[in-house]
Amino acid sequence: AQKITQTQPGMFVQEKEAVTLDCTYDTSDPSYGLFWYKQPSSGEMIFLIYQGSYDQQNATEGRYSLNFQKARKSANLVISASQLGDSAMYFCAMREGIFLSNTGNQFYFGTGTSLTVIP
């Protein structure tokens, strides 16, 4: 079974509008972390936002927020007020065993969502 599932291969959004990128995950570990990364056409991976499984509140980072629904095992990324520079691939990732130092090293990535912002 896939650990991370991103069901939207491509998305379009009008500039200045908000967009939600979906991510569902599969784990039986109670201690896990969820990450979102952005990959522009230049290729570098840029860390955007993090949500821990025990965090009581949804994570926010500037225009990025994470809609964390633990019971549904979903961690959707919300980008508000989209900008042309937001056009990129977006990857959801998970790490299990986050409080352990000798395990929980492996990250599991989804297949990504390609976001295009339309002027």
Place this chain on the structure above:
Amino acid sequence: DVKVTQSSRYLVKRTGEKVFLECVQDMDHENMFWYRQDPGLGLRLIYFSYDVKMKEKGDIPEGYSVSREKKERFSLILESASTNQTSMYLCASSLLAGEYNEQFFGPGTRLTVL
């Protein structure tokens, strides 16, 4: 700033050649990772290492080996390159312990095997 560097941005090799991809990080991270990225498949883990001389297989280790002789350097080796190893290769590093330790990525190496 954390910096992860990779020896080449673009590399062209011939089938059967031995290929070395080098990755260096300057933030004293214990963990280092090698991924390959292919369209529609996302990032797939090849190998990772959590200490010098230690290595763990990822999801797709076949056809690859790794070496970690120094903490800051993690090498990916293609013993006999094949055309199906044409891909983007990404190196990453992270701290060993701690909840918030995200992975920091290098710029990637686009390898073409002819």
